[in-house]
Amino acid sequence: MQTALAILQKYWKHDQFRSLQNEIIDSVVGGKDTLAILPTGGGKSICFQVPALMQEGICLVISPLVALMKDQVANLQARNIKAIALTGGIRSEEMIDLLDNCQFGNYKFLYLSPERLQSDWILDRIKNLPINLIAIDEAHCVSQWGHDFRPAYLKISDLKKHFQKIPFLALTATATPRVKEDIITETGLQNPSVFQKSFARDNIAYMVIEAEDKLYKIEQILKKNPEPSIIYVRNRRSCIDIANQLKAIGFRATYYHGGLSPKEKETNMSIWMQEEAQVMVATNAFGMGIDKANVKTVMHIQLPDNIENYYQESGRAGRDGEKAFAILLTNPSDNLQAENQFLLNLPDKTFLNSVFIKLCNYFQIAYGEGFNEQFAFNLNHFCLKYNFPTLKTYNAIQFLDRQGIINLSQEFSEKISLQFLIPSKEVIRYNSLHPNDEEIILTILRTYPGIYEMQTAFNLDFIAKKSNHKPNEVQAVLHKLKEKGIVSYNAKNNDASILFNEIREDERTINRVAKYLERQNQLKKDQLHSVLNYVNEKKRCKNQIILSYFGEETKSECGICSYCIGKKKTVPKLQSVTTQLLELLQKESLNSREIQERTQLDSETVIKGLQKLLEEEKIVLKANNNYTIHI
Structure with missing residues (x-):
């Protein structure tokens, strides 16, 4: 058996493990159940990938995120390690083939969602695989007090009955x-x-900075720290708007969100990774597999939903060990806005039921049907059709996704449907005249037997793999067949799809999960209050607040957060500030920002000084927002 270090060097080209990785691997290889809590960037995947490669057999990886599964499978395949993922939307016959490959094809990793374990036939097939390790990724999803609870995770414990001697790694x-x-x-x-x-x-300085003009503050921060930066925003529109505003004032910026095509994501990511752009403006879709060591600044310009997400996203700064900044920009209106918007957009049971029924109607799913059917989905169109508020509806659909009732995929994809328009004997004749196309066409016909009768959803990547061709070669054949009138071929780009994991039962479906909805709503309120406490607490080290949230208490202050820096600052006496401001305004009229730049005082000190001078009627505020000496 190869050593863990030899495996690491062979496949990952690293000379040593990160902190705790080796100890976790030793525990797993020793056959012990193990729980590993490693912050973002700690290298969790190595902890199950290395021990799986050290032993005979296959590692079963349970993960709730389709994009993460695909990303890890692609990374393993790039290292010539055989890995496969059973993601949503795969037809039963395809899944049988994939599981056959796992059993007889010497695969090392099988990724699947926890919802797959609810299918008895899949569980029966898994029982017969030579499993050497069961890894449970995103294990917090098993807890009703976790920020992403998924009831399907509760089924994982059933695997213990069948794999009593196999180590579990959460x-x-x-x-x-x-x-x-x-x-x-x-x-x-x-x-x-x-x-x-x-x-x-x-090495991370957690900073909470009040800013009336957030774009101006971003400009100041990025000029002071010209190294690679990430700015997190809440939605796609803000993503593009902020990136364009930064470009307009001279910064090299790009953006990343879930609605971009794979090619756009790859291009924008490459621009930032190669430092052709200083700033990546992104939604929380940006994160998986991001391991850029020299990120200096991670900024959030809107309040995050919870401390867990904020900690993970902020943790993408400073992985090289150099000092870095996690900055949260806020202003007084953020608190009120967050609470109002947040509470108004939490779906209750009645609203959830209404959304689910309309979702089924939208896709024309009859009662008792819908299992394993997948559809392209446009949230805005759906909300417009039924007059639903967008954010509240999105939250309801996300809840249905976490409960495993549906799978919501927000990855860009090309949905293809195909139908043969000519009789089978004519297709045979075409094949004899075009032998180069024959293998692809025969694979399509074997995989989709009903393709003569109706438009059939078509998986281009699967056909490419099954026929030993590249996807673009399959696409070229399809275009040729369409031009000749042999097939009806429709391709539609979409940035979301919905897969139904169970049949439509309306109220019965919602009643089953309603108990979780109430608890999750309360949890979300508590989490928001934790964020507001982090922002508004003025008398405690920001690092201590975060550590305390995760149950880690420390008496020592970090010395580098906004609270600790504020303590060290010598606050100038108000009298000397007002004298300095008067001397400046006697020369020319200025607005508060210009005053701050000229004096190098912080905004709070400038505002206090200006308020004092206004009260004493020594200065006046003009219509153009400039301050001038009172005459």
Whole structure:
């Protein structure tokens, strides 16, 4: 058996493990159930990939994120490691082929969502595989107090009955003490070894900065720190708007969100990774597989939903160990806006039921039908059709996704449907005249037997793989067949799709999950209050607040956050500030920003000084927002 280090060097070209990785691998190889809590950038995937490669057999990886599964499978395949993922929308016959490949094709990794474990026939097939390790990624999803609870994760403990001698490895980046206990209990870990890296990031300065004009403050920060930066925003429109505004004032910026095509994502990512752009403006879709060591600044310009997400996203700064900044820009209206918008957009049971029924009607799914059917989906069109508020509806659909009732995929994809328009004997004749196309056409006909009778959803990548051709070669044949009138071929680009995991049962479906909705709504309120506490607490180190949230107490202050820096500052006496402002305004009229730039005082000090002078009627504020001496 090769050593863990030899495997790491061979496939990943690293000379040593990161903190705790080796200990976790030793625990797993020793056959022990293990819980690993490693913050973002800690290298969780290595902890199950290396031990799986050290032993005979296949590693079963349970993950809730389709994009993450695809990303990890692609990375393993690029290293010539055989890996496969059972994602949503795969037809039963395709899945049988994929599971056959796992059983007889010497595959090392099988990725699947927890919802797949609810299918008895899939579970029966998995039982017969030579499993050497079961890895549970995003393990916090098993806890009803976790920020992404998914009831399907509760089924994972059933695997223990069938794989009693196989080690389980549960992995997560963030877990409060309550969630940690839930992971151990609910996944059925037996006397697990627990490895938890401190949540402290000593080189990251957590800064909360009040700013009336956020774009101006961003400009100041980026000029002061010209190294690679990420700015997180809440939606796609803000993503594009902020990137364009930054370009307009001279910064090299690009953007990233879930609605971009794979090619656009790759291009924009490459521009930023190669530092042709200083700034990446992104939604939370940007994160997986991002391992750029020299990110200096991560900025959030809107309040995050919870501390868990904020910690993970901020943790993309400073991975080279150099000092870095996690900056949250806020202004007084943010608190009120967040609370109002947040509470108004939490779906209750009645609204959830209405959305689910309309969703089924939208796709013309009859009662008792819909299982494993997949559809392209446009949220704005759906909300417009039924007069639903967009954000509240999105939250309802996300909840249905987490409960496993549907799978919402927000990845760009090309949905293809195909139908042969000529009789089978004519197709045989075409094949004899075009032997280069024959293998692809025969593969299509074998895979989709009903393709003569109706328009059939078509998986281009699967056909390419099955016929031993590249996707573009399959596409070229399809275009040729369409031009000759042999097939009807429709391709539609979409940035979301919905897969139904169970039949339509309307109220019965919603009643089953309603108990979770109430609890999750309360959890989300509590999490928002934790964010507001982090922002508004003026008398405590920001690093201490974050560590305390994750159950890690420390008496020592970090010395570099906005609170600690503020303590060190010598606050100038108000009298000397007002004297300085008067001297400046006697020369010319200026607005508050210009005054701040000239005096190098912070905005709070400038505002206090100006208020004092206005009260004493020594200055006046003109219509153009400039301050001038009172005459």
